[in-house]
Amino acid sequence: MRYVFIQAEKARYPVVVLCRVMAVTRSGFYAWCRHPLSRRAQENQAVLVQIRHCHHESDGSYGSPRIHRDLRAQGFPGSVDIGWRG
Numbered sequence: 001m002r003y004v005f006i007q008a009e010k011a012r013y014p015v016v017v018l019c020r021v022m023a024v025t026r027s028g029f030y031a032w033c034r035h036p037l038s039r040r041a042q043e044n045q046a047v048l049v050q051i052r053h054c055h056h057e058s059d060g061s062y063g064s065p066r067i068h069r070d071l072r073a074q075g076f077p078g079s080v081d082i083g084w085r086g
Contacts, residue, residue: 003032047076 002022006029009018019026037045054070055062062070 003029007033047071050074050076 002024006015006018006022006024015026015029019029050071051067054067058066
């Protein structure tokens with residue numbers, strides 16, 4: 001999570017300052033940047049996009065059961081907790 005925060009904020013603050021504040025090394029941050037996302041992380045991103053789309057299309061009224069139903073209808077396998085896995 002620290003590296004994700006640094007990635008998101010590096011346009012506003014220098015990386016060296018962000019790394020110091022987050023107590024990580026710059027070399028560790030840049031090494032993390034070079035590695036591609038894992039297969040599971042890519043799957044999580046795809047599911048998250050669909051979850052947000054379903055929630056937006058329902059004007060925020062859909063909860064996890066309806067979102068799960070929509071995801072299954074779109075071909076996403078998994079349990080109700082698919083959007084919340086770590």
